[in-house]
Amino acid sequence: MEQTASLRLLAPLDGEPWDIDGYIKHGGYEAWRQVVRDGNPDRVIDELKRSGLRGRGGAGFPTGVKWDKVVHHRLPDRYFVCNAGEHEPGTFKDRYLIQHHPHRLLEGCLIAAFTVGARESHIYLNAEFREARHSLARAMEQARVRGVLGNNVLGSGVDLELEIFDGHGSYVAGEETAMLESMQGRPAQPKAKPPFYPTDFGLHGKPTLVNNVETLSHVPSILLKGSQWFREVGPEHSPGTMLFSLSGAVNHPGVYELPLGTPLRHLIEECGGGVPSGRMVKAVFPGGPSFAMVGPEELDLPMDFDSLKKAGTGLGSAGVIVVDDATCMVAQTLALSTFFREESCGQCPSCRIGTQHLEALVAKIETGNGTHGDLEKLLQICGFVKGTGYCTLVTGAAVLVQNSLRLFRHEFEDHVVKGACPFSPTAAKPAVAIG
Template identity: 40%
Template sequence: MTRITSRQMLERMVRELAEKRARAGLVVKVCQGTGCLAAGAEETFRAFQEEIARQGVKAQVIPTGCQGFCQGAPVITVEPRGWFLHRITAADVPKIVDVVLKRGGELVQHFYRDPQTGKICRRPEDMPFFRHQLKIALRNLGKINPMDIEDYLAVGGYTALAKVLTEMTPEEVIEEVKKSGLRGRGGAGFPTGVKWEGARRAPGARKFVICNGDEGDPGAFMDASLMEGDPHSVIEGMIICAYAIGNCREGYIYVREEYPLAVKRLSIALEQARAWGFLGEDILGTGFSFDIQLKKGAGAFVCGESTTLMMSIEGKRPSPRVTPPRSVEKGLWGMPTCLNNVETFANIPIIILKGGEWYAQYGTETSKGTKAFCITGKVRNTGLIEVPMGMTLREIVQKLGGGMLEEAQLKAVQTGGPSGGCIPEEYLDTPVDYESLTRLGSMMGSGGMVVVDEGTCMVEFARFFLNFTQQESCGKCPPCRIGTYEMLQILNRIVAGEGQEGDIELLEELGRKIKETSLCGLGQSAPNPVLSTIKYFREEYEAHIREKRCPARTCTKVGKYVIGEDCVQCGWCRDTCPHGAILEKREGFYIEPDLCQRCGACLGVCPVGAIYLEAAGGEKPWSKPSPVR
C-alpha cells in the first residue's frame, strides 16, 4: 500500500501499474457479478485457481464485476487474446486450462454462436450483444478487479480527481458537467450540472454529497452492478462533486441491505481509497478534505426518493417531505445537499478527462450520452447493456436482445420499472430518450426494460406492478395510500372474473388524480403501468370484464375449465386437483363447475393439453394450453 500525496506521484504510479498490466501475460477474468455467482461462478473461479496451479500454467485468475452477458453465465474472458467464453462451469475448467491456456488451442463449443448467422464469435466485439453498445458508465465492468485499487489506477483511476484538484476551479468543473448535458440517471432526468450549480450557490458552511444506491425496481440491477464491479469510479465521481459544490467534507453512499455484494465491495473500496490518500484529510496534498460513509437501507422502495432517503440517513421514519425547499437548498439535516444516483457519478470521471463536449456528441439533442439498461423477459439475450441515447426500442430488442425467444411474439416493452409504462409493439421504433418515453406514457426510470410476449396478460402485468408500489407506499399521503389500494382492489376483481362496467373509467379517473395529488414521485408515477396498459391494451380489460375471458390465456380465475374430447383418461388431473372437482363417469372425466376453484393445477399436469378454459356463456374453447413436455 502506498499513500499518494501529489498529482505527480499519482501519475507515476498510474504509468507503472499500466505497464505492469500490459506485461501480465495470460489472464483469466472470471465474472463475479451477482448473476454469474448465482450460476456457480465462484466454483468456476476456484477451479481455475486450483487447475492452473496443478497443471503448472503461468497465468493469473482475477475476479471482475458483471461482464453484461447474463444469459451465458458464468462467463470468462481470456487475455491477451480477448476471447469470451460463456457457460463455463467448474467441470469445464480442466480442459480449458489444458487446451486454451497451456496449448493455445480453442474450444469452439464455449464461444458464442450467432443464432441468425451461425457465425462463431470469439471476442465480445464479434457478438451483436456487445457490438452495438457504447460503454461509458460501464467502461470498466468486466475489465478490472473491483476489490483491487491498483487495477482501477492502472486504467487511469483517480486521474480525473487529480486534474480537478490541481488545475480546475469548482466553477470550471460545474461548467464542464453542464457542457456534457448529463442528466440524472436515477429516473427524473434533472440536468446534473444545474443541480451542482444550485448546491454551490446555496449558502451554508456545511454541505453534503449523497449517492443514491437504493435501486429497488424489479428487473433492474444497473446500479448494483456498478457498485459491485467498479466502486472506485462512483467514489471518484462523488469526491469531484464535493469539490465542485464547496464547503463539503462529508458524503454518504446509501445502499439497500439486500445488496450484500455491493456493500462488501464498496466497503473494501472505501478502505482502500482512504489508505491510498483519496479520501480523508489533505487529498493529494491539495488541502481539500472529504470522506464518505456507507449507509445501509432497510429495503423500502420509497427510500429511492431523495427526501425520504435523507430521512432514513437521519434515523427518522422514511417518508417524503414537501418541496420546495429543494434538497440543494435544504437537504440532509437541513443543510444544502447534492444527491445523484450511482450511474450519474460513474460518468463524472470520464467526462472530466475527455471533456463535456466529447460526452455530448453522443445521444440526442435533449438527452445526451448513454444509458445503462437491464434487458430481461422473453428475449434471447438478457443482461446488462449500455447504449447511446436515441437508439430505438426495436433496435435494442433485436440487435442486443437477439430478438424474441422461439415461438414468442413481441407484444410490448415495459420501461421504467414499477413506475414506468408498457409500450406496445407498434411504437417500438421510438428513440429511447427522456421526452419520447414520457410522451408514450412511460419513463426512463433507472433503466429496467422488460420485454413481454403475447402470452402476457397486460391486466395482470399492470396489477403485479401496482401491487408492488402499493405495498411499498410509505402511507403518508392519502392519494397514494388510499388511491393505489382502491385501484388494486379493482384490478384484483377484474383478473378474478368479477369486473364490472365502469371499472376501466374508474381506474383512469383514480390514476389521474393520484398522479396529480401525490406527495412524492412514487405516488405520482404508481398509476403509470395501469394507465399505459389501458391506453394501449384496453380491449384486454374489456374482455376480462364483458366476456369473462383472458386473451393472453393466463388468468386462471376467468372462464370455465373443461376437459376436451382428446382426453387420454390418464387420471393425472383427478389425482392433482386439490378441490376434488374432477369426477369420473362412464364417458370419462369431467370437471364439476360448483367444486372447481379455477386454481389451474390440472392445466399443469395434463400430458396432452386436453384441459382448457371456456369463455363464460360460450361453448367454443378460447384457451387451449400446449401439452406438458
C-alpha cells in the same frame, strides 16, 4: 457485442473490480488528482454543464446546474449524498455498476463532495445489495491505503471521508427527500417539493447535493476526456450513454450500455436476443413501471429523455421491461399494482387509499368477478389520484392502469364477459423483476 468506442462506463478493466491498480492503469483517479490540484469548483461545473450530462436516477435533471446551485448556495454548510437506493422493478444497473466498477463511482463521489465543499459525504446504499457493498467496501479500503480517500488526500492537505449508509430497501426510500429523512432516523417519507428541494433544504436542513450512482460514475471521464468526447454519442439534449436494465420476455436479460437515442428495437433484438420461444413483443415498459407502455409498432422509438416524453411515456432510470404476447395484461397490471400498493409509504391519503382501490379492482377483474362498471371506476380513481402525493408513486400507479386500459381494454372486457381469466394459467406470467 457493443462497440467499445462508445462505452463511457463499462469499458473493460484489468483484474478484479475492486482492484485499484487496474483502475489507475486506465486513467483512474487522474481526474480526481486534477480537481484537487486545481481547486476550482467553477471549472468542474462549467465542464459538466458543457457535457450536457443529465441525472440518471429518473428525472433527467441537468447535473452541472444542480452542482452549481449547491456550490453557490448562500449557506456555508453543505452535504453530499450518493443515491444508491435502487429498488424499482426491472432496474438493476446501479448495483451492477457498484459491484463491477466501484472505483469509478468512488472517484465521482470524491469529486462531487470536494466540489461542493461537503462537510459530510455518504453513499446511501440499499442494504440488500450485499455483493455490491462488499465490492465497494474493498474499493474504499484500497482507496484509503493509496491516499485518494481519507486524510490529506493525494498529499493536498485536504481531508475527505465517505461513509456507506445502510439504506432501507424500499422503493420510496430512493426518492431523494424520503432518503434524506430516513438518514436522519425518521420514516422514509417524501417531503413536499417545493419548498423542500435537497439543494436548499437537505440533510440537517442544509443544502445537499444528491446524485444517482450512474450520474456520478460519468463524472471522472467527462472531466478527464472532456465534454466534447462525452457528447460524441447521443442526441444534443440527451448526450452520452445510458445503462439500460433489460428484463422480462427476452433471451438475454442484463445491463447494456448504449448511446442515448438508440432505438428500443436494437436493445431488445440485438442486445436481448429477442423474445424467447418464437413469441412476439406485446408491450414494453421503456422506463420502468411508472411510465406508460408502448406497443410493438413503437419499437423504433429512440430511447432518450425527450423522445420518450414526446411519445407520451418516459425514460426514468431506463429499466426496460418486455412483455410477450402470451401474457395476460390484466395479470401484468395486477402484479405491478400490488407492487405500488405494497411500496406506498402511506403518508399521503390519496396514495395510501388510491393504490389499495386500484389493486383491489384489478384483482376483482383478473379473478373473473369484475363488471363493466369496474372499468369506469378504475378510470375515475386514476383521474382522482394522478398528480397528488408528495412523490410520483401514486401517479405511476394511475398511469399504469390508465395506459393498460387504453392499450388493452379488450382484455379487461374479456375477463368481465367470460367471468374468468381467458389466458392459460401457465402462459400468464407477468414480467416483473423486482430487486
